[in-house]
Amino acid sequence: xxxxxxxxxxxxxxxxxxxxxxxxxxxxxxxxxxxxxxxxxxxxxxxxxxxxxxxxxxxxxxxxxxxxxxxxxxxxxxxxxxxxxxxxxxxxxxxxxxxxxxxxxxxxxxxxxxxxxxxxxxxxxxxxxxxxxxxxxxxxxxxxxxxxxxxxxxxxxxxxxxxxxxxxxxxxxxxxxxxxxxxxxxxxxxxxxxxxxxxxxxxxxxxxxxxxxxxxxxxxxxxxxxxxxxxxxxxxxxxxxxxxxxxxxxxxxxxxxxxxxxxxxxxxxxxxxxxxxxxxxxxxxxxxxxxxxxxxxxxxxxxxxxxxxxxxxxxxxxxxxxxxxxxxxxxxxxxxxxxxxxxxxxxxxxxxxxxxxxxxxxxxxxxxxxxxxxxxxxxxxxxxxxxxxxxxxxxxxxxxxxxxxxxxxxxxxxxxxxxxxxxxxxxxxxxxxxxxxxxxxxxxxxxxxxxxxxxxxxxxxxxxxxxxxxxxxxxxxxxxxxxxxxxxxxxxxxxxxxxxxxxxxxxxxxxxxxxxxxxxxxxxxxxxxxxxxxxxxxxxxxxxxxxxxxxxxxxxxxxxxxxxxxxxxxxxxxxxxxxxxxxxxxxxxxxxxxxxxxxxxxxxxxxxxxxxxxxxxxxxxxxxxxxxxxxxxxxxxxxxxxxxxxxxxxxxxxxxxxx
Numbered sequence: 001x002x003x004x005x006x007x008x009x010x011x012x013x014x015x016x017x018x019x020x021x022x023x024x025x026x027x028x029x030x031x032x033x034x035x036x037x038x039x040x041x042x043x044x045x046x047x048x049x050x051x052x053x054x055x056x057x058x059x060x061x062x063x064x065x066x067x068x069x070x071x072x073x074x075x076x077x078x079x080x081x082x083x084x085x086x087x088x089x090x091x092x093x094x095x096x097x098x099x100x101x102x103x104x105x106x107x108x109x110x111x112x113x114x115x116x117x118x119x120x121x122x123x124x125x126x127x128x129x130x131x132x133x134x135x136x137x138x139x140x141x142x143x144x145x146x147x148x149x150x151x152x153x154x155x156x157x158x159x160x161x162x163x164x165x166x167x168x169x170x171x172x173x174x175x176x177x178x179x180x181x182x183x184x185x186x187x188x189x190x191x192x193x194x195x196x197x198x199x200x201x202x203x204x205x206x207x208x209x210x211x212x213x214x215x216x217x218x219x220x221x222x223x224x225x226x227x228x229x230x231x232x233x234x235x236x237x238x239x240x241x242x243x244x245x246x247x248x249x250x251x252x253x254x255x256x257x258x259x260x261x262x263x264x265x266x267x268x269x270x271x272x273x274x275x276x277x278x279x280x281x282x283x284x285x286x287x288x289x290x291x292x293x294x295x296x297x298x299x300x301x302x303x304x305x306x307x308x309x310x311x312x313x314x315x316x317x318x319x320x321x322x323x324x325x326x327x328x329x330x331x332x333x334x335x336x337x338x339x340x341x342x343x344x345x346x347x348x349x350x351x352x353x354x355x356x357x358x359x360x361x362x363x364x365x366x367x368x369x370x371x372x373x374x375x376x377x378x379x380x381x382x383x384x385x386x387x388x389x390x391x392x393x394x395x396x397x398x399x400x401x402x403x404x405x406x407x408x409x410x411x412x413x414x415x416x417x418x419x420x421x422x423x424x425x426x427x428x429x430x431x432x433x434x435x436x437x438x439x440x441x442x443x444x445x446x447x448x449x450x451x452x453x454x455x456x457x458x459x460x461x462x463x464x465x466x467x468x469x470x471x472x473x474x475x476x477x478x479x480x481x482x483x484x485x486x487x488x489x490x491x492x493x494x495x496x497x498x499x500x501x502x503x504x505x506x507x508x509x510x511x512x513x514x515x516x517x518x519x520x521x522x523x524x525x526x527x528x529x530x531x532x533x534x535x536x537x538x539x540x541x542x543x544x545x546x547x548x549x550x551x552x553x554x555x556x557x558x559x560x561x562x563x564x565x566x567x568x569x570x571x572x573x574x575x576x577x578x579x580x581x582x583x584x585x586x587x588x589x590x591x592x593x594x595x596x597x598x599x600x601x602x603x604x605x606x607x608x609x610x611x612x613x614x615x616x617x618x619x620x621x622x623x624x625x626x627x628x629x630x631x632x633x634x635x636x637x638x639x640x641x642x643x644x645x646x647x648x649x650x651x652x653x654x655x656x657x658x659x
Contacts, residue, residue, distance in 0.1 A: 045292030129259030455593030475657030
């Protein structure tokens with residue numbers, strides 16, 4: 001490559017109309033095929049933080065950079081300057097100009113070729129310039145907001161520390177990163193694990209965010225020094241502790257792979273939107289690094305100038321108005337009888353009656369997606385926590401309404417609230433299940449029609465295997481019949497009840513709640529009740545229907561029992577043998593797959609737990625109980641109750657694939 005660089009540099013000198021000069025650096029630019037790119041953008045960041053840029057071929061805009069047939073010639077360059085070269089179809093390259101490079105007067109830069117982009121019904125790995133903005137719109141969830149038409153595409157970047165791969169999600173089909181990663185890419189992780197790997201820390205293994213195209217929006221930003229038109233903003237969850245370095249990495253990977261984006265000018269530029277004051281301050285502190293890469297960023301105040309509130313999801317709710325931080329929300333028992341004021345946006349929202357956020361939201365923010373799915377009112381109001389229309393009502397029972405014209409928040413009576421809650425009860429849904437189908441069928445023998453036997457998730461994984469072949473996980477299913485038999489055969493015992501009581505208090509619940517749950521458990525133990533019969537008594541208990549905290553404590557007891565029951569030895573041996581037969585001693589993932597998903601108006605996605613297992617370490621026959629027990633997670637139970645889904649009829653199957 002050194003020889004090629006020297007030849008290229010000599011050619012550059014010959015083609016430079018200004019002729020060779022002692023203060024000139026001749027840069028030869030090549031793709032991996034040896035050709036000069038048809039068009040390329042050159043950005044020179046000097047050691048004094050000044051930046052000049054030039055698009056080639058093109059008229060020279062600054063004497064510091066001149067286009068040549070072989071690349072560019074740079075003048076008045078000092079050691080320590082950075083040179084960034086961007087060209088469509090290639091990876092972008094940044095070179096540090098050293099004293100040795102300046103001494104030779106030549107530099108050869110080879111741009112790595114990007115892999116061909118893949119597009120299917122689930123995602124695209126990039127979009128060519130020829131495909132244009134229409135290809136982006138095909139993946140986008142679109143709507144009209146206070147900023148005009150908005151088209152949003154969620155993205156996920158895998159293998160961030162190795163060979164990063166960008167996935168532009170079909171956002172209408174997969175509006176959540178977690179669901180896309182699990183269902184399409186086969187990422188094996190709980191919600192908490194996924195959040196840790198994707199939204200936390202500098203050494204994370206993935207990145208995820210949203211690309212938002214607002215075709216009619218015009219706004220001025222200091223980083224561009226001009227008015228931008230039709231920008232695509234690069235946005236991340238507000239709970240993401242994203243650093244400027246990670247933002248620059250995402251900006252580069254996406255700008256490389258979205259061919260319709262302009263690399264210069266004011267039209268259709270990629271603009272990083274930090275979103276939080278902390279990230280805005282961090283980006284401002286690193287403004288020189290952003291300018292050196294010609295990576296634009298904008299402040300919320302620039303994008304949302306003059307906007308103080310957003311009407312995100314109209315609706316009416318009655319409930320107690322409570323202010324909760326994301327950390328408090330994660331540990332506080334709430335229900336549809338609560339309306340929460342959120343000073344910052346959480347990465348997940350439990351079932352609540354309505355939401356008011358201090359931060360402005362994107363249409364695809366998790367809070368807004370949850371509100372739309374449930375039909376609950378959602379409002380963004382700058383400074384809501386201290387707003388005089390909100391703060392005096394904290395802790396009180398209120399009526400909250402969001403309409404296209406604004407919002408109202410007023411104190412109400414318990415009688416009015418109970419009448420409203422009663423009016424909201426939906427038509428009952430009783431999910432069906434075939435509990436007679438036995439065996440451990442492989443994905444190759446299953447299809448969508450088998451969801452009644454193995455659940456929607458396992459059936460979908462089987463179909464994905466058919467569609468994508470080796471790009472989708474292979475495996476087998478544990479049908480509903482295994483869970484059904486386990487719940488019928490196991491009995492509540494006094495010993496299990498005592499263990500559940502200790503576990504209840506160890507997890508931080510009030511002793512009085514744990515004692516009340518124990519009383520109900522020991523009564524069932526005295527009668528020799530099966531796990532199913534214990535659940536029936538729980539569901540028939542009128543006190544639990546109105547006491548949210550007690551209901552949560554009793555659900556924890558049910559879950560503890562299911563986690564610690566006895567798996568039939570014959571079934572345990574068959575399951576462990578099947579795992580070893582298909583996967584050997586490799587780690588596997590046991591993935592929840594219920595009959596209470598994809599029901600009319602209710603997806604049920606992400607409510608249940610999946611776990612890992614490994615022959616000789618954590619036996620699948622033991623770990624499967626954790627998946628079965630997740631039927632009785634508080635969040636899952638509350639969501640089903642909100643949609644009037646009969647929890648007595650819920651059955652859990654399990655999809656098994658390599659972790």
